[in-house]
Amino acid sequence: MNGMPLTVRRSIEIMGLFFLGWFIVLAKGLLTPLLLAFFISIMLMPLYRFFAKYKLPDALAIIISILSMVVVFGLIIWFFSVQIGNLISDFPVIRKNVTLHLNALSAWVENHSPFSTTEQLNFIREQSDKLLGYTGTILSGAAGSVTSVVVLLGLLPIYIFLVMFYKNLLLRFVFFWFPKEQHHKVEETLQEMQVIIKSYLFGLLIQVSYMTVLLGGILLLIGIKHALLIGLIFAFLNLIPYIGALIGNIIGVLLTLASSSELWPVFAVLGTITFVQFLDNNILMPRIVGSKVRLNALATIVGVIVGGEIAGVAGMFLSLPVLAVLKVVFDRTEQFKQWGVLFGDERPERSPMEEPLFRKKSSRVRKMLERENKVEPPQK
Structure with missing residues (x-):
């Protein structure tokens, strides 16, 4: 690979990204709950270690940790349902206020445009008929979404348990991908x-x-x-x-x-x-999360949109931690360091077209950019 011309290596990288994206789109039903389970498992590890410290069996410590998570999310759902219940109980007042605001809007439109109240009502009626025509499609899509959510919620605890139970096996699998002399770097990453x-x-x-x-x-x-x-x-x-x-x-x-x-x-x-x-x-x-990894706004917005296109709302939530993990990997890999630069927020104050120094991948340039942008350097 190192003996290949630069253009060939870059072409292979771009083709690899294309096929990786294609695979992610095809396997989103499998990858979304797995990624969620992976991130939640990392969050539950301190709780698991606390229970394991008291000599509880691994399976029992994991189950108690998952049940604690279920209780927390159950309380959030209960609180949300109570607030929705209060909103529904105020429905007569809401209907009255909505009618009042619509009448005021209609009067304003009539005074500032050639459309009369009758024309406005006809327009609203036509749009309502079109909206009702889309109802069947929307309901069928909503039914599919509800089914997906139910399947996701059913699989998630199982995936979390298995990821935590087989964590040592999965880590061993990761180390097997790299030669022995790189194991220290893999461990740091x-x-x-x-x-x-x-x-x-x-x-x-x-x-x-x-x-x-x-x-x-x-x-x-x-x-x-x-x-x-x-x-x-x-x-x-x-x-x-x-x-x-x-x-x-x-x-x-x-x-x-x-x-x-x-x-x-x-x-x-x-x-x-x-x-x-x-x-x-x-x-x-900034004080809570810190500045260990900073992603630029362009990469963040594109990541959120791509995540939403691939996996809906869950993909939007997952986009930032996935980008943060990818940036850590890219920053520590010489072959893909340019992708870490693309995701990062270490913005040069001068154009690389004018300053050849900023075209280099040297550690001196990286430290200078981190200092200029007040970015915390990667831990050694």
């Missing part, structure tokens, strides 16, 4: 991957908790109805980079409009979300 995944996923759990409490609590103090539900929905959607925050803002505004006959609560919700996001992005989250 695996340890760094574990640290990054744990810090990232535990950071997300902490983020969901404080975002729900902080956002929901402030909105509750202001007097916004369904404040905790808005906080919970936004906290979970915020886990999807960039796109999730936008959707969370839209849902927050719609819930507020439906629950209030006035407009000031909408501005209060938007202002509170902006304030909480500023605290989260600039103060809280």
Whole structure:
């Protein structure tokens, strides 16, 4: 491989990426629960080690760890269902407020456009008929999605148990892929991957908790109805980079409009979300997750979109930890170091077209970029 011309090596890499992507798309039904199980297993390892320290059998320690996870997620689902129940109980008020806002919008459109109220009603009726025509397709797709979720939830605990039970066998399999002289480097890479995944996923759990409490609590103090539900929905959607925050803002505004006959609560919700996001992005989250791996915004957005196309919402959630793991591997592999540069946030202040120094893959250039961008260097 090293004796091949550079163009041939790059062509083989691109072909390999193409076939890898093709395989991932074809096997997404198998890979999605496996990846989820892998990441959750790493999160549960501290709990498993705690139980194993008291001489519990491996299988029992793993089962107790999984049950603890099920209890936590069960409490989250219960809390969410209670908030949804409160929303449903307010349905008569919501219908009244929605009608009020629609009438106000209709009057504004009539005053500022040539469309009369009758024309607006005809337009709404036509769009409603089209929407009803799509109902069958949407319901069939939703039924398929529900089936996929049920299968995923059924397989996930089994995969988690098996990944944790056979962890030593899987590690031995990984080491068999590399010559003995590279085992020390492989061990460092695996340890760094574990640290990054744990810090990232535990950071997300902490983020969901404080975002729900902080956002929901402030909105509750202001007097916004369904404040905790808005906080919970936004906290979970915020886990999807960039796109999730936008959707969370839209849902927050719609819930507020439906629950209030006035407009000031909408501005209060938007202002509170902006304030909480500023605290989260600039103060809280960097201190919790740290800066061990920094991904640039372009790679993040593309990763989220590709993950969503491949595996839906689960793919969006998985995109960032997968990119972080890939960057760790690429940074420690001389052959694929350029891909680590593509994913990273170590941005040169000057163009490589003008500064030939930035065209090199030397460690001196890497340290200079890390220092300029305040990036924590990989652990040795």
